[in-house]
Amino acid sequence: MGKKTTAIAFANNKGGSGKTTTCANVGYSLSLLGRKVLLIDGDMQMNLSLSFFPEERVLDFAAGDKNLYYAVKKQEDLTDYVIASPYTNLDVIPSSVLMSGIEYELFAKGQREFILKNCLAKIRESCVYDYILIDAPPTLGGWVTNILCAVDGVILPVEASPWGLFGVANMFEFLDGVKKLAPKPALLGIVVTKMDSRKNYGKQTLEALRRFEEVSVFSTIIRVDSEIEWAQDNSKPVYAYKRNARSAGEYLELAKEVEEYVHRRRQH
């Protein structure tokens, strides 16, 4: 059987739930496991781009025409927009602040839910990558619909907090709406992030999440770790910054679990 590309979005309209951190670090961990990975920064905040490149380079990408905004605006094949990261097996398509206007750009186009999917068609057909991971912004609109229509599965990072839990029901509803447009994507699982084991609330959140029938919760939980912020400050995934950091190990475990989930789904 030939190689197949699996595209996964990291989405949750709750801001600060750990989408970008999880997308960047699962992506890096998959590359460490020998998989070829393309990371796509779908957010005007450019945080995913900043996770791999220093600020000056990210601003250059944003100011130039090699970023996701231009590709989508011009409805171009994304192959020419791929930038090699400093790491083996890992490429990035950076974002731009102009992404703030993407909803407007999409508005007047035909088949507007499928623009990103079409931009990605050639890369997917080429099967160069094992995984394409897309970091979604904290919104629920036409652009996130585009992201969801372009992927096979969605991972929902949820912060172990009261409001973290509140946002999950919203996401289920939105995903149901998207399923009417395209049969995909499958909700792969919830990742609990920023768990503070000293707080009882985190345990309560976890129990509540495990009661949802629609989705399973990954058994790897990402705990609060200040090394994550230091790594981000240095434009690096946490493993590349400090390989014995607790969260580096957790993200490696999570990446293995993501692979298991993907393989299980493929067998069904």
Ligand SMILES: Nc1ncnc2c1ncn2[C@@H]1O[C@H](COP(=O)(O)OP(=O)(O)OP(=O)(O)O)[C@@H](O)[C@H]1O
């Ligand atoms: N495990 C962790 N331990 C400590 N800090 C974390 C952890 N995970 C994420 N953070 C911090 O929490 C903040 C939010 O994380 P992140 O940017 O990944 O969330 P997000 O869902 O992508 O946010 P947005 O909705 O704005 O895109 C960041 O400042 C990040 O450094």
Ligand SMILES: [Mg+2]
């Ligand atoms: Mg983000």
